[in-house]
Amino acid sequence: MAITDKFQEDIPDVVEVEDHDENEEAEEGAPDVTGTGGDGKKKKKKKKTKKKKPVGLVQTDPPRIGLSKFFPDGHYPVGEIQEYTDDNAYRTTSEEKRYQERMILEDPEETYDNIRRAAEVHRLVRRHARQWIKPGMSMTSIAETIEEGTRTLVEENGLESGIGFPTGLSLNNCAAHYSPNAGDTLVLSHGDVLKVDFGVHVKGRILDSAFTLTWEPTYNKLLEAVKASTNAGIRAAGIDVRLGDVGAAIQEVMESYEVEVGSKMIPVKSIENLSGHSIGPYQIHGGKSVLLVKNRDQTKMEEGEYYAIETFGSTGRGTVIEEGDCSHYAKIFDGPTNPPLRLTSAKSLLKTINKNFGTLPFCRRYLDRIGESKYLLALNHLVSQGVVQDYLPLCDIRGSMTAQFEHTILLRPTVKEVVSRGDDY
Numbered sequence: 001m002a003i004t005d006k007f008q009e010d011i012p013d014v015v016e017v018e019d020h021d022e023n024e025e026a027e028e029g030a031p032d033v034t035g036t037g038g039d040g041k042k043k044k045k046k047k048k049t050k051k052k053k054p055v056g057l058v059q060t061d062p063p064r065i066g067l068s069k070f071f072p073d074g075h076y077p078v079g080e081i082q083e084y085t086d087d088n089a090y091r092t093t094s095e096e097k098r099y100q101e102r103m104i105l106e107d108p109e110e111t112y113d114n115i116r117r118a119a120e121v122h123r124l125v126r127r128h129a130r131q132w133i134k135p136g137m138s139m140t141s142i143a144e145t146i147e148e149g150t151r152t153l154v155e156e157n158g159l160e161s162g163i164g165f166p167t168g169l170s171l172n173n174c175a176a177h178y179s180p181n182a183g184d185t186l187v188l189s190h191g192d193v194l195k196v197d198f199g200v201h202v203k204g205r206i207l208d209s210a211f212t213l214t215w216e217p218t219y220n221k222l223l224e225a226v227k228a229s230t231n232a233g234i235r236a237a238g239i240d241v242r243l244g245d246v247g248a249a250i251q252e253v254m255e256s257y258e259v260e261v262g263s264k265m266i267p268v269k270s271i272e273n274l275s276g277h278s279i280g281p282y283q284i285h286g287g288k289s290v291l292l293v294k295n296r297d298q299t300k301m302e303e304g305e306y307y308a309i310e311t312f313g314s315t316g317r318g319t320v321i322e323e324g325d326c327s328h329y330a331k332i333f334d335g336p337t338n339p340p341l342r343l344t345s346a347k348s349l350l351k352t353i354n355k356n357f358g359t360l361p362f363c364r365r366y367l368d369r370i371g372e373s374k375y376l377l378a379l380n381h382l383v384s385q386g387v388v389q390d391y392l393p394l395c396d397i398r399g400s401m402t403a404q405f406e407h408t409i410l411l412r413p414t415v416k417e418v419v420s421r422g423d424d425y
């Protein structure tokens with residue numbers, strides 16, 4: 001089946017909900033707030049042509065209606081607002097800062113509506129994913145279903161909007177950057193700790209957010225520790241805050257937890273060599289890293305920056321190493337524009353990457369679906385020539401468990417916005 005066909009199937013005509021009679025009546029006459037019929041007397045209703053009056057559009061299950069249908073004015077929900085404190089408390093009401101923000105909102109490239117649209121897609125896709133991800137499913141089917149949801153809701157359109165980076169589905173001791181490659185037969189198990197890390201972008205504004213799923217209660221405390229640490233990191237973040245201080249805030253909360261595994265108490269550790277990061281347009285790693293442990297990095301967060309605040313807790317060493325087959329790749333953002341390449345296949349593959357992904361991360365499955373085959377030699381050549389970066393799976397020691405929670409935040413001139421916040425995490 002052609003890929004485009006697959007996405008067209010069973011898309012219903014616009015699903016519209018009509019006003020109920022009661023509501024129509026309420027609009028005509030006195031409002032019936034309680035919905036009980038008020039004084040009990042039914043008001044005389046004028047006989048008028050009954051028109052279907054659409055008042056709402058309801059998303060399908062699975063979600064298949066592009067988000068713009070629900071937000072025809074192009075404005076998307078605002079994330080969680082956190083006010084700045086201390087030296088920055090003035091920002092919330094400052095006339096100058098408020099003016100700056102109005103200017104940003106009017107600029108189609110800079111407007112927060114781009115990242116907010118990506119965030120709303122993320123919330124809808126993950127709400128759906130939580131419902132259907134179950135032990136027994138193949139990792140490939142999980143990844144593909146998430147990606148199909150993202151492509152549809154964000155109304156994928158070349159490099160204008162689409163997937164922000166490959167779906168991470170790392171299990172157990174593996175913390176990050178596992179996604180199935182073609183032929184991977186791995187199936188989710190009941191005892192697994194699954195990190196679901198996926199990205200959505202609109203005009204290059206990348207929404208990076210992740211959560212952890214388990215089906216046995218053993219690791220509930222681990223998940224709680226990591227969720228609380230991510231929230232502590234978000235609270236600590238702010239304009240002029242030192243990156244090292246955010247790491248300290250994360251570690252303090254993380255390492256106040258322990259997990260009982262088979263009558264043994266195991267301390268939760270912050271993974272010391274993973275980090276959150278700033279995010280630039282079409283640039284998943286904007287150049288600043290936010291470690292998960294106390295450190296002496298004096299670099300400050302700045303006004304206008306976007307950050308992925310992500311934390312990882314582990315019952316193991318608290319250190320990850322590269323392990324297993326690579327799935328994730330991205331062009332090096334500041335890499336050479338016209339690199340001298342001996343292999344014709346590498347030149348051709350680079351053209352394909354430029355056209356389809358630009359500097360956004362991609363995985364081997366994305367190359368497969370656009371019709372590339374036998375590209376591994378060429379891809380490895382691009383890596384060895386410093387054009388493409390490979391991101392191998394990152395894992396702690398065998399037998400350990402790791403968890404992750406991640407949000408994208410904006411350091412707006414007036415307030416901090418946790419743009420990916422949902423009712424789930």
Ligand code: HZT
Nearest residue numbers: 165166275276277284285289328361391
């Ligand atoms: C790399 C490749 C991707 C960025 C963090 C991350 C998933 O570990 C500086 C700090 C997607 C993202 C990234 F395909 N990485 N967030 N979500 N992975 S990272 C990094 O390489 S670079 C952290």
Ligand code: MN
Nearest residue numbers: 197208209210
């Ligand atoms: Mn992520």
Ligand code: MN
Nearest residue numbers: 208308310406
């Ligand atoms: Mn990230």
